[in-house]
Amino acid sequence: MNKLLYLLLPLSLLGSIPNDAPADWMPLEYGDENGKQSCIIHTDNIVSVHPVFDADTLMSRKPVVLYLDVYLADGRNLTIYEEYEDFKKKITRHNR
Secondary structure, three states: OOOOOOOEEEHHHHOOOOOOOOOOEEEEEEOOOOOOEEEEEEHHHEEEEEEEEOHHHOOOOOOOEEEEEEEEOOOOEEEEOOOHHHHHHHHHHHOO
């Protein structure tokens, strides 16, 4: 499968994702609580991850991250409601 053609592979095409995704692919859920979607994404297609902070806590010692904006190579943006450090670990774990 050409990884440049398939930036996101819907889980409906795969059936269910095993606990360990194929090398360099990671399963994730994106969207808000009303419209969550699941997919599997190739880690090479993640261009950048930007945490979006709560404005009221931005200047405190521990600012609160509301969500993550994940930008992909094709220009799409995914909103991920996951801890920033956990998301970084997930990318590292699936990027072999």
